Structures are given as structure tokens and as C-alpha cells.
Amino acid sequence: xxxxxxxxxxxxxxxxxxxxxxxxxxxxxxxxxxxxxxxxxxxxxxxxxxxxxxxxxxxxxxxxxxxxxxxxxxxxxxxxxxxxxxxxxxxxxxxxxxxxxxxxxxxxxxxxxxxxxxxxxxxxxxxxxxxxxxxxxxxxxxxxxxxxxxxxxxxxxxxxxxxxxxxxxxxxxxxxxxxxxxxxxxxxxxxxxx
Numbered sequence: 001x002x003x004x005x006x007x008x009x010x011x012x013x014x015x016x017x018x019x020x021x022x023x024x025x026x027x028x029x030x031x032x033x034x035x036x037x038x039x040x041x042x043x044x045x046x047x048x049x050x051x052x053x054x055x056x057x058x059x060x061x062x063x064x065x066x067x068x069x070x071x072x073x074x075x076x077x078x079x080x081x082x083x084x085x086x087x088x089x090x091x092x093x094x095x096x097x098x099x100x101x102x103x104x105x106x107x108x109x110x111x112x113x114x115x116x117x118x119x120x121x122x123x124x125x126x127x128x129x130x131x132x133x134x135x136x137x138x139x140x141x142x143x144x145x146x147x148x149x150x151x152x153x154x155x156x157x158x159x160x161x162x163x164x165x166x167x168x169x170x171x172x173x174x175x176x177x178x179x180x181x182x183x184x185x186x187x188x189x190x191x192x193x194x
Contacts, residue, residue: 054186
């Protein structure tokens with residue numbers, strides 16, 4: 001075997017060893033990330049925001065509030081369902097449910113970001129709504145309130161350009177919620193109709 005061939009073989013071996021070590025490093029890093037995510041999930045599972053909520057969202061001084069339902073999962077996922085139609089800066093639109101992530105911001109405080117898609121009544125995609133909230137769960141864990149000045153609603157057009165942004169609106173009109181339980185959907189006790 002010539003020295004040139006031998007050097008080529010050593011280079012290939014070195015390269016293969018480097019790939020093997022790199023793969024091992026990637027596997028270890030991935031394992032650490034999964035363990036960290038599992039640790040974070042364990043921490044989130046005991047947070048009082050975890051569960052299903054009937055959320056009341058104020059819409060304006062002369063309009064009744066709108067009911068939404070929200071689900072905060074122990075893995076940090078958040079899902080919100082609101083009425084499908086709405087009046088907004090882009091006239092009447094149809095909205096999807098909102099999906100996002102939440103994290104603990106204190107013993108009873110959570111911070112979330114979720115996004116929903118908007119379309120026109122004709123089915124044309126017209127943009128998105130990003131909602132950032134900061135609810136605080138009550139001491140008994142049965143209600144929450146979001147009156148944080150950091151809570152925002154941002155409407156974007158299809159290209160992602162900001163159409164409108166409402167910052168700190170929760171201070172004037174806080175969002176409130178009641179935990180949903182079996183047989184108790186969170187609505188006030190109804191007066192029987194005779």
C-alpha cells in the first residue's frame with residue numbers, strides 16, 4: 001500500500017470516527033432536551049391553571065361579554081375555542097380555535113401565547129390573531145382573572161403585517177374564568193323558566 005493510499009484511509013477513518021462522535025453528541029443532547037421537557041411538564045402538571053375553563057371575554061362597553069372555553073394542558077399546550085364569527089378591524093370574519101403554549105410565571109400566574117386563523121365569509125384567508133395573556137388563578141383554584149397590562153391582542157394580515165394591536169386592554173376590562181367540572185359548566189346558576 002502506498003503512503004498516499006494509507007493517508008486516504010486514515011482520513012476516511014478519522015472522518016467516520018468524527019461522524020460517530022458527532023452522532024453520539026447529538027443523541028446525548030437530544031436525550032437531555034427530552035429529559036428537560038419532561039421535567040418542565042412535571043412542574044407544569046401541578047400548576048393550578050391546568051384544566052378546563054369557561055372564559056368570559058369583555059367585548060365593549062355596550063355589548064355583552066363573549067363566552068370561550070379554554071384548556072391548559074400539563075405539557076404546556078393551550079387551546080381556546082371562541083365563537084366562530086366576529087366583528088373586527090377587517091369587518092365580519094370567521095375564526096378558528098386558538099392553539100398555543102403556556103408557561104408558569106409564578107405559583108398562581110401563567111403566561112400564554114396562542115394564535116388563531118381568520119377568514120372572510122367567502123372562505124378567503126385574511127390573517128391571524130395572536131393573544132398573549134397573563135391569568136392569575138384564585139387561591140381556591142376555581143377561578144382566574146387576567147387584568148395584566150402585559151396582555152395583548154395582535155391582529156395580522158395574511159403576510160404577517162400588524163393590522164391592529166390592543167395592549168393593556170385587560171386593565172379596563174379583565175377577562176375572567178371559572179373552572180369547568182362535571183355537571184358544572186361554569187355558567188352562573190340559572191333561574192328556572194316557568
